[in-house]
Amino acid sequence: MAQFGKASSKRGKPSYFMSVLGVTIVLFLLGLLGWLGINSKKLMQHFKESLQVQVYLKPNVNERDRTALQDSLERLPMVKSVEYIDKDAAKREWLKAGNEDFTGFLEENLLPTSINFNLKEQFVDSANVAAVQSGLSRLPIVDEVVYSKGVVGAMQRNFQVVTLVLLVIVIIVAILVIILIDNTIRLAMFSNRFLIKTMQMVGATRGFIARPLNIRAVLNGALAAVIATAVLYGAILLLESFAPGISALFDRELFFLLFLGLLAIGISITFISTYRSVRKYLKMKLDELY
Structure with missing residues (x-):
């Protein structure tokens, strides 16, 4: 009986590797989408x-009124942010934009x-x-x-569309992630169904059987x-x-929160899927396992 259990355990190892690999790929894709959303x-x-x-x-505005x-x-x-542009700075901006230098025919800077x-993000709208x-x-x-009035209007319209599209994509991917990870874990548990049933037949309690599998699922x-992160x-x-x-857009704090989110999703789904699969095989009769 012990040899059978050991053999079953060895057969289960490849399935654990494949389950980890499958969950890693799915979480990587979800993390990539999350990173794009953050950026x-x-x-x-x-x-x-x-x-x-x-x-x-x-x-001829006096300095006091300008400063006020x-x-x-x-x-x-x-x-x-606020920036004061004097005549010299205005001239530099004029030339920087590719305009002609007027100092050759004008004595005074006009x-x-x-x-x-610049306004803060939440205040940038047409009204x-x-x-x-x-x-x-x-x-x-x-x-x-x-x-630029046209730019403000275009920003509002385009950002609303982008936000809506990202939201739809996130919802669809989240559903697919749950389904894919659940199927991967259930496939891993399928290869261990005889080991689970054998332990039950020799008198092991449900808690004793499920505990190591649940711990393994969490790990x-x-x-x-x-790995995905x-x-x-x-x-x-x-x-x-x-x-x-791109480095200017990379936020380490938000990336750490993204990692915590992936960690919570990975642990939660693998644990729930493993728990459901173990209960399923414990309730099945031996003949139904074949």
């Missing part, structure tokens, strides 16, 4: 907060001074930006307030999550070597 949110935030509102000042306006903008909770500021523009335009020292789920991290580092700009 897409940060990318949306980056694009929204890159929108710049330019407040052009009237000529700049300070008031910096104190607004919706403003992320480019206006401006206070440029908020339009309200800011209207309020600033009424100030006596302000000549004009300029921002396998955790191992699969660790390590492979995902390696793939991200490899991707960064080809596209260095």
